[in-house]
Amino acid sequence: MATANVTGMTHRKVQVQSNFQRWAFLFMRVSGLALLILAVGHMMIQHVLNSSSNLSIQFVAAQWNSWGWKVFDMLLLAFALTHGMNGFRNVLEDYIHNPQTVKIVNTVLAIFTIITVLWAGYAIARFNSTPFMGN
Amino acid sequence: MSTLALTIRESIRYRGRSGHWSWVAHRISGLAILLFLTIHVWDTANAYFYPHIYAWTIDIFKWPPVAVGEIPLMAAVLYHAINGIRITVLDFKPEWWKHQKRSTQVSWGLFLLVFVPIGIFMFVTMIEHWQSMGDAWMAFPRLADYPPIN
Numbered sequence: 699m700a701t702a703n704v705t706g707m708t709h710r711k712v713q714v715q716s717n718f719q720r721w722a723f724l725f726m727r728v729s730g731l732a733l734l735i736l737a738v739g740h741m742m743i744q745h746v747l748n749s750s751s752n753l754s755i756q757f758v759a760a761q762w763n764s765w766g767w768k769v770f771d772m773l774l775l776a777f778a779l780t781h782g783m784n785g786f787r788n789v790l791e792d793y794i795h796n797p798q799t800v801k802i803v804n805t806v807l808a809i810f811t812i813i814t815v816l817w818a819g820y821a822i823a824r825f826n827s828t829p830f831m832g833n
Numbered sequence: 834m835s836t837l838a839l840t841i842r843e844s845i846r847y848r849g850r851s852g853h854w855s856w857v858a859h860r861i862s863g864l865a866i867l868l869f870l871t872i873h874v875w876d877t878a879n880a881y882f883y884p885h886i887y888a889w890t891i892d893i894f895k896w897p898p899v900a901v902g903e904i905p906l907m908a909a910v911l912y913h914a915i916n917g918i919r920i921t922v923l924d925f926k927p928e929w930w931k932h933q934k935r936s937t938q939v940s941w942g943l944f945l946l947v948f949v950p951i952g953i954f955m956f957v958t959m960i961e962h963w964q965s966m967g968d969a970w971m972a973f974p975r976l977a978d979y980p981p982i983n
Contacts (some may be wrong), residue, residue, distance in 0.1 A: 709927075726922065730917045743908050746951055751895060751962035752902055753983075755888050757881050775874060782867035789860060791842055821881035829982065830884075833846045 722784055729781040750832040759830035768822050775818050783811045851937040859916050862909035869906055884982040892974035900959060904952050911951075912944045 714720055748757075761767045787807055794800050822827070844857060876894075878886040893899060919940045923929055928934070963970040 831873035
């Protein structure tokens with residue numbers, strides 16, 4: 699990728715195959731960038747500007763009364779979980795050497811990730827604040 | 834699969850100097866965040882599926898032995914974010930690799946600069962909250978005290 703001429707370094711142009719690992723590598727950088735706003739923002743808003751000691755279902759209902767926060771949380775959910783699970787896959791692949799086992803582990807992680815995102819995403823989308831508001 | 838003890842020992846063994854420590858910290862903070870995230874996501878979904886269970890588990894998260902975990906969680910997210918920027922920048926800028934050692938120092942410095950005041954603030958807020966709770970501050974929440982909503 700890099701073509702800059704730097705003393706003390708040898709540079710070679712290589713054609714990087716666009717395979718799954720390459721996409722996973724790029725995905726980690728792109729989702730990481732998104733999480734700088736989504737996850738760090740979430741931590742600052744919920745844990746610094748608001749205090750966890752004020753957290754209650756009424757507090758959640760007040761936030762999820764707006765589609766803006768629902769969309770923010772759904773994006774956070776999707777990016778954080780896929781980024782985290784792909785990172786976990788990277789870690790496990792460092793220690794599991796049997797390709798068959800790697801395949802099984804990856805499948806389990808993928809299924810778990812999809813189920814989790816769907817389950818929690820559905821909950822956010824369907825959440826109705828009305829019963830919790832005004833008390 | 835390598836044995837766990839061997840993995841941990843070899844991961845800690847000093848090999849790559851500052852970059853190696855960043856790698857260890859990035860990995861541990863990432864795994865710790867993922868563990869909490871998974872619990873947190875399934876728990877938060879209960880706000881819709883089982884609201885009274887959610888009300889109960891929120892109070893478990895506020896129970897002091899669990900609540901203090903919020904501070905290392907903040908540390909993990911901040912370090913992972915800052916070191917993640919460093920990794921990404923260096924991935925696309927091989928000509929900066931000669932500054933690798935300095936880049937890890939900058940990451941740690943930035944992390945401390947951001948985390949220390951936030952950590953202290955969170956800790957003080959937490960202590961004040963516990964003081965306001967009187968004798969019940971350490972009481973573990975019982976599910977029986979959270980009747981079904983609606």
